[in-house]
Amino acid sequence: MAIDWKRFGELVRGYNSFVLTSHVRPDCDALGSELGMALVLDALGKQVQIINAHETPANLAFIDPQRRIRTLRKDATAADVAKADCVMVLDTSAWIQLGAMADAIRAGQSKRMVLDHHVSEDDMGADIFKNTTAEATGRLVVEAAGQLGVKLTAEIAMPLFAALATDTGWFRFASSTGDTYRFGGQLVDAGASPSAIYNALYEQDTLARVQLRGRILADTKTELDNRLVYTTVTREDFIQTGAQPADTEDVVNMTLTISGTQVAVIFVEQPDGAVKVSFRSRAGLDCSRMAETFGGGGHKAAAGAFVQGPLAEARNRVLDALRAAMR
Numbered sequence: 436m437a438i439d440w441k442r443f444g445e446l447v448r449g450y451n452s453f454v455l456t457s458h459v460r461p462d463c464d465a466l467g468s469e470l471g472m473a474l475v476l477d478a479l480g481k482q483v484q485i486i487n488a489h490e491t492p493a494n495l496a497f498i499d500p501q502r503r504i505r506t507l508r509k510d511a512t513a514a515d516v517a518k519a520d521c522v523m524v525l526d527t528s529a530w531i532q533l534g535a536m537a538d539a540i541r542a543g544q545s546k547r548m549v550l551d552h553h554v555s556e557d558d559m560g561a562d563i564f565k566n567t568t569a570e571a572t573g574r575l576v577v578e579a580a581g582q583l584g585v586k587l588t589a590e591i592a593m594p595l596f597a598a599l600a601t602d603t604g605w606f607r608f609a610s611s612t613g614d615t616y617r618f619g620g621q622l623v624d625a626g627a628s629p630s631a632i633y634n635a636l637y638e639q640d641t642l643a644r645v646q647l648r649g650r651i652l653a654d655t656k657t658e659l660d661n662r663l664v665y666t667t668v669t670r671e672d673f674i675q676t677g678a679q680p681a682d683t684e685d686v687v688n689m690t691l692t693i694s695g696t697q698v699a700v701i702f703v704e705q706p707d708g709a710v711k712v713s714f715r716s717r718a719g720l721d722c723s724r725m726a727e728t729f730g731g732g733g734h735k736a737a738a739g740a741f742v743q744g745p746l747a748e749a750r751n752r753v754l755d756a757l758r759a760a761m762r
Contacts, residue, residue, distance in 0.1 A: 437566065438564045438565065438566050438575070438578070439564070440578065440579070440582040441582075442562070442564075443548075443550075443564050443579065443582065444582055444583055446521070446546075446548060447476070447479070447481075447548075447579075447583060448479070448583075450481070450520040450521040450546065451481060451482060451520055452481065452482040452483075452518065452519045452520045452521070453476055453481055453482070453483050453484070453519055453520070453521050453522070453523055454483075454484050454485075454486055454515070454516050454519040454521075454522045454523070454545070455469045455473055455483065455484070455485045455486075455522075455523050455525060456469070456485070456486055456487055456488075456522065456523075456524055456525070456533065456536050456540075457469055457487060457524065457525045457526045457527060458526060458527040458529075458532040458533065458534075459487075459488050459489045459532060459533065459534040460489055460492075460680070460681070460711075461487055461489060461491065461492070461495075462495075462601065462602075462684065463495060463498065463597045463598050463600075463601035463602070463636070464526050464571050464572050464573055464598040464599075464601060464602040465487075465525065465526040465527075465572070465598075466491060466495055466498050466499065466504065466594065466597075466598075467498055467573045467594035467595055467596075467597045467598030467599075467601075468526050468550070468571075468573050468575070468576050468594075468595070468598050469485045469487075469504065469525055470485070470498065470499060470503065470504070470594040471573060471576040471577075471580075471591050471594050471595040471598070472523065472525060472550070472576050472579065473485055473503060474588070474590055474591045475576065475579060475580045475583060475585045475591065478585045478586075479583060479585065482519075484505065484511070484515060484519065485503050485504045485505065486504075486505050486506070486507055486511045486515060486516060486536065486539075487504060487505075487506060487507065487536065488506070488507050488533060488534030488535045488536040489506065489534060490506045490509070491504050492679065492680075492681030492684075493679065493681070494636075494639070494641075494644070494679075494681055494682070494684075495636075495681070497635040498593070498594050498597055499594075507535050507536055507539060508535060513538070513539040513542055513543070516536070516539040516540060516542075516543055516545070517539070517542065517543035517544065517545065519543075519545045520545060520546060521545055521546045521548055522540050522543070522545045522546070522547050522548070523547075523548045523549070524540075524547065524548070524549045524550070524551070524559065524561065525549075525550050525551065525572050525576075526550075526551055526552070526553070526572040527551060527553060528549050528551045528553055528555060528556040528557060528559065528563065528565065529553075529555055529556070529557050529732055530557050530559065531557075531730070532732075546561075546562075547559060547560055547561030547562065548561055548562045548563075549561045549562070549563045549564060549565065550565075550575055550576070550579070551563075551564075551565050551572060551575075552565065552566055552567055552568075552569040552570070552571065552572050552574075552575060552734075553565075553567065553723075553732060553733060553734060554567050554723045554732065554733070554734060554735070555723060555726075555727060555731075555732025555733065567734075570599070570602060570603050570608070570610040570611060570612070570615050571598050571599045571601075571602035571603065572598065572602075573594075573595045573596075573597075573598025573599045573602065574598075574599055574614075574615070574618050576595055576598075577595055577599075577618050577621065577622065587621060587622065587624075587625035587626075588625060588626065589625060589626025589627065590626075591625065592621075592622040592623070592625035592626050592627035593626070593627050593628070593632065595622055596619060596622040596623070596627035596629065596632055597632050597636070599615065599618060599619055600619070600629070600632065600633075601636065603615060604688060605633070606619070608736065609717070609736065610734075610736065641678075641682075643678040643679075643682065644678055644679075644682040646676040646678070647668070647672060647673070647678035647682050647683070648682070648686055648689075650668075650672050650676065651666050651667075651668055651672075651683065651686050651701070652666070652686070654666045654667055655690055655693075657693065657696075658754075658758070659758070659761055659762070660695060661693060661694065661695035661696060662695060662696065662697040662698065662718075662761060663696075663697070663698050663699075663700075663754075663757060663758070663761060664690045664691070664693055664696045664698070664699045664700075665690075665699070665700045665701065665702065665750075665754065666686075666687075666690060666701050666702070667701070667702045667703075667704075667746070667750065668683055668701065668702065668703040668704060669704045669746065670704045670705075670706065680703070680705075683701065683703050686701060687699050687700070687701040687713045687715050688715060690715075691715055691717060696717070697716065697717060697718035697719075697720065698714070698715070698716045698718065698720050698722075698757060698761065699714075699715045699716075700712060700713065700714050700715070700753065700754075700757065701713045702746065702749065702750050702753070704744065704746045705741070705744075708743075708744040708745065708746075709741050709742065709743055709744055709749075710741070710742045710743075710744050710746055710749040710750070711739065711740075711741055712726075712729065712731070712739060712740050712741070712742055712749070712753055713737075713738075713739045714726055714737065714738045714739065714740075715736065715737050716735070716736050716737075717736065720757075720760060720761065721735045722734065722735060722736060722737055722738035723735055723738045725738065725756065725757065725760065726738035726739055726740040727740075728756060729741075729742050729752075729753065729756075730742075
């Protein structure tokens, strides 16, 4: 799906003030895209705020050295959202993924834009700019900068490289193409340091995170001749290790290394009793369609959903659906 960049540019130039936001439990693509876009808009002389429903995870705080990202109901209000000429949503097209920001956006009169690469989509009353073949929203921000005539700087390049690298599994996922490397090359040429970003992402683990990862991997189970792999994280696991919810990030991808695995899923029990489910596939199963059956969404190879607990019942419902789909 090609993005109408001319229209995108016309809209951006027509607004003076923006609030940028993204999905709950933000990852590097969400955060990096917000920060990169904020800097692009800064270069155009726009007034820009970044407001999310959830705080930036501690292990990703490096991506925002100026601490530009604010949190709704902590250091930002719905009134701050309403003041903007335009709210730009990045890296999601679903109301449910915006958490408390959804209500703040609906309550205001700001115009709305969406820049995203996910398949799932709600009617958000917005101008939608989407390319579902793009490997990361961060890549779309790089394209936007070019279309808007903004030169990439080291400050812009760092969060966008983190976005591109993480959403492609550090360029190892099938979504990576020659263009992926070319966009990455542009960002490196502009001043992004892959070694520094990799170090910040993967070589600064806490003991709690390492111990939680050990528990998750130890609980891994296989079915259907190893084609289906799943593991579980309970609230007790977090309590006993002292780990944070963000410490489960990327662990599901580690289970895909088991020989013969086609589909991997991780179940993470939430404080409210709901269960966060993350799907990964490297075969025929469409993760986004599976996630949609449980109210979620995402990509064909990676998607997620929140399922009502208790944990054992939620896990059984999801596993039954996966077994049926894989047989």
